[in-house]
Amino acid sequence: MDWGTELWDQCDIIDKHTQSGLDLVEKYVKFVKERTEIEQNYAKQLRNLTKKYSPKRGSKEEQECRFSNHQAFLDILNEMNDYAGQRELIAENMMINICIELTKYLQELKQERKMHLSEAKKAQQSLEGTYKQLDNSKKRFEREWREAEKAAQYAEKTDQDLNATKADVEKAKQQAHMRTHIAEECKNDYAAQLQKYNKEQNQFYFTDMPLTFNRLQDMDERRSKKLAQGYILFADTERHVMPIIGKCLEGITRAGTNVNERNDSMILIEQHKSGFERPGDLEFEDYSQGINRASSDSSLGTPKGPLELLGKNKNKTFRLFNKKSKR
Amino acid sequence: MDWGTELWDQCDIIDKHTQSGLDLVEKYVKFVKERTEIEQNYAKQLRNLTKKYSPKRGSKEEQECRFSNHQAFLDILNEMNDYAGQRELIAENMMINICIELTKYLQELKQERKMHLSEAKKAQQSLEGTYKQLDNSKKRFEREWREAEKAAQYAEKTDQDLNATKADVEKAKQQAHMRTHIAEECKNDYAAQLQKYNKEQNQFYFTDMPLTFNRLQDMDERRSKKLAQGYILFADTERHVMPIIGKCLEGITRAGTNVNERNDSMILIEQHKSGFERPGDLEFEDYSQGINRASSDSSLGTPKGPLELLGKNKNKTFRLFNKKSKR
Numbered sequence: 001m002d003w004g005t006e007l008w009d010q011c012d013i014i015d016k017h018t019q020s021g022l023d024l025v026e027k028y029v030k031f032v033k034e035r036t037e038i039e040q041n042y043a044k045q046l047r048n049l050t051k052k053y054s055p056k057r058g059s060k061e062e063q064e065c066r067f068s069n070h071q072a073f074l075d076i077l078n079e080m081n082d083y084a085g086q087r088e089l090i091a092e093n094m095m096i097n098i099c100i101e102l103t104k105y106l107q108e109l110k111q112e113r114k115m116h117l118s119e120a121k122k123a124q125q126s127l128e129g130t131y132k133q134l135d136n137s138k139k140r141f142e143r144e145w146r147e148a149e150k151a152a153q154y155a156e157k158t159d160q161d162l163n164a165t166k167a168d169v170e171k172a173k174q175q176a177h178m179r180t181h182i183a184e185e186c187k188n189d190y191a192a193q194l195q196k197y198n199k200e201q202n203q204f205y206f207t208d209m210p211l212t213f214n215r216l217q218d219m220d221e222r223r224s225k226k227l228a229q230g231y232i233l234f235a236d237t238e239r240h241v242m243p244i245i246g247k248c249l250e251g252i253t254r255a256g257t258n259v260n261e262r263n264d265s266m267i268l269i270e271q272h273k274s275g276f277e278r279p280g281d282l283e284f285e286d287y288s289q290g291i292n293r294a295s296s297d298s299s300l301g302t303p304k305g306p307l308e309l310l311g312k313n314k315n316k317t318f319r320l321f322n323k324k325s326k327r
Numbered sequence: 328m329d330w331g332t333e334l335w336d337q338c339d340i341i342d343k344h345t346q347s348g349l350d351l352v353e354k355y356v357k358f359v360k361e362r363t364e365i366e367q368n369y370a371k372q373l374r375n376l377t378k379k380y381s382p383k384r385g386s387k388e389e390q391e392c393r394f395s396n397h398q399a400f401l402d403i404l405n406e407m408n409d410y411a412g413q414r415e416l417i418a419e420n421m422m423i424n425i426c427i428e429l430t431k432y433l434q435e436l437k438q439e440r441k442m443h444l445s446e447a448k449k450a451q452q453s454l455e456g457t458y459k460q461l462d463n464s465k466k467r468f469e470r471e472w473r474e475a476e477k478a479a480q481y482a483e484k485t486d487q488d489l490n491a492t493k494a495d496v497e498k499a500k501q502q503a504h505m506r507t508h509i510a511e512e513c514k515n516d517y518a519a520q521l522q523k524y525n526k527e528q529n530q531f532y533f534t535d536m537p538l539t540f541n542r543l544q545d546m547d548e549r550r551s552k553k554l555a556q557g558y559i560l561f562a563d564t565e566r567h568v569m570p571i572i573g574k575c576l577e578g579i580t581r582a583g584t585n586v587n588e589r590n591d592s593m594i595l596i597e598q599h600k601s602g603f604e605r606p607g608d609l610e611f612e613d614y615s616q617g618i619n620r621a622s623s624d625s626s627l628g629t630p631k632g633p634l635e636l637l638g639k640n641k642n643k644t645f646r647l648f649n650k651k652s653k654r
Contacts, residue, residue, distance in 0.1 A: 001593060003592065007595070008605050009601050009603055010600070010601065013595070014595075017595055021396070024391075028400060035373075035376060038373060038376060041372070042368075042369040046362075046365060064347060064351075069554055069555060072555065072558055073354075073355060076558060187615060190611075194609060198609055202608070205606060221591075223588075225586070227396055227586070228399065228588070229583070231400070231582055232580050232584065235577070235580045239573075242573070252559075252561055252562035253558075253563070256557075256558030256559035259554070259555035259558065261550075261551035262548060269329075269330065272337045273333045274336050276336055278335050282461075284517075285465070288472055288514060
């Protein structure tokens with residue numbers, strides 16, 4: 001079962017079917033191209049997102065990264081950036097392996113199809129030409145035979161005519177003989193043309209067209225096979241980056257599990273403890289025992305305790321707010 | 328090691344640090360929200376893409392789907408649509424499980440932090456008030472003691488004065504005695520205030536503030552833990568749909584492998600073969616043998632062969648182009 005034998009009289013159908021096949025490839029390439037644009041756009045948005053949330057060099061946020069819960073967020077941003085890179089890779093690989101590849105192949109197939117259809121047309125035009133020759137030749141034979149019959153009838157009529165001269169009869173007979181001779185030649189020519197046409201028609205229907213149609217079938221099947229590979233590549237391209245995307249997700253999970261809230265609290269202590277003792281009891285200053293009143297400035301005098309810094313504390317707060325960093 | 332004991336004088340630092348922690352949660356929620364918007368947009372674009380390429384009902388494209396290579400493209404569009412649905416699911420789950428959840432938690436933490444800091448401030452203001460009382464009390468003691476000393480000096484001076492009357496001496500002594508008594512009372516008051524202050528100061532530095540600071544530490548650690556869970560959910564949400572996305576990819580691969588180009592060729596035959604025999608040889612029409620010339624119309628006469636339809640073929644093509652569908 002092939003197109004050459006089964007669809008020998010369905011050239012229009014084969015024409016349309018193979019065109020529709022090429023249209024599908026073109027459509028699929030366009031579809032994949034638009035998918036890559038969506039993918040590129042998606043990746044770009046993810047990249048912009050990570051950039052927007054990444055701390056600037058030397059910023060407060062960057063300093064906060066000594067705390068694991070801040071550092072983890074940065075780790076997530078980094079993983080998202082890698083993730084975006086994988087989406088870009090999908091777009092690039094789809095473009096190279098599907099769009100460019102199939103477009104190139106499509107051009108070749110278009111050329112090949114055009115060639116086969118043009119060959120079919122040429123063969124058909126040639127057969128039509130031969131048919132016209134045959135038709136002419138047949139018409140001439142019919143015409144000449146009619147003339148020969150007329151000439152024969154005239155010769156017979158002349159022969160029977162009592163008023164006709166012998167010369168008249170001889171002339172009519174010669175004329176009839178000549179006409180018959182011409183008609184015989186036309187008959188032979190018609191027979192030869194018929195033989196030529198039948199040979200060509202046979203070649204056309206049983207050899208040339210089947211070959212061309214089978215070549216178109218083969219081309220269409222190759223196209224279909226290549227397109228199917230393109231379909232599979234569509235999934236493979238994404239499947240290819242799945243393990244790396246999985247690693248990005250693992251990285252995010254690891255960032256989450258790396259958060260050590262207890263340790264973050266300890267880091268705050270390490271970085272900010274002043275080391276001072278908490279204030280002890282204030283001592284009783286007994287003026288009645290004559291303590292140094294010279295330094296007394298109608299305030300609490302000269303406390304030796306931890307409230308030493310109190311007077312200097314402009315915001316009137318207690319030692320809860322030590323502006324000094326750790327000593 | 329805890330903030331209450333180690334950072335007793337770093338209230339500013341604890342204030343800033345806990346604020347920075349809440350800011351990070353807020354920032355992360357915003358980040359995830361923007362990610363869900365990107366994801367929704369990506370899903371929408373994928374949906375539009377599949378819609379754009381899906382054939383309309385009853386269209387030529389839909390009819391082409393009897394061919395496996397056309398059907399496979401539709402299968403891929405369907406898988407892409409499912410794929411888009413999974414991306415939407417990621418967006419929705421991130422919104423519900425991370426954004427909404429953390430925002431709610433954040434409001435609670437903000438309230439809690441505010442309460443702790445306000446308690447700290449109140450305790451501090453109370454201690455400051457007590458300190459002021461102590462200061463006043465101490466100043467009064469100092470002042471009164473000076474007055475008492477002055478009165479004693481005056482009484483001594485009067486006692487030594489030869490011109491002073493006994494009454495003057497007695498009055499000065501009584502005055503000195505009274506002043507000393509008042510000064511003693513002020514001293515007792517100062518002592519009592521000092522005791523009260525020291526008690527309150529001790530309560531403040533060794534009980535109340537450590538408790539408040541430790542509660543803030545505990546709050547900050549709970550926040551950090553919850554945020555870390557939110558980080559892990561970010562990966563889990565996407566990981567959750569990975570198997571279904573994998574199934575979409577499998578579906579696309581299956582669509583590709585389902586393409587049967589040989590069978591597609593057979594379907595074209597099934598649907599379009601006319602069943603006619605290819606034209607055989609044209610017969611010789613021998614006018615010289617007196618065949619029926621009545622029906623002869625100066626053309627090829629009445630061929631009994633397969634060229635029967637030729638005359639009706641308006642586009643002058645041969646039987647390669649049979650407009651009829653299969654009989």
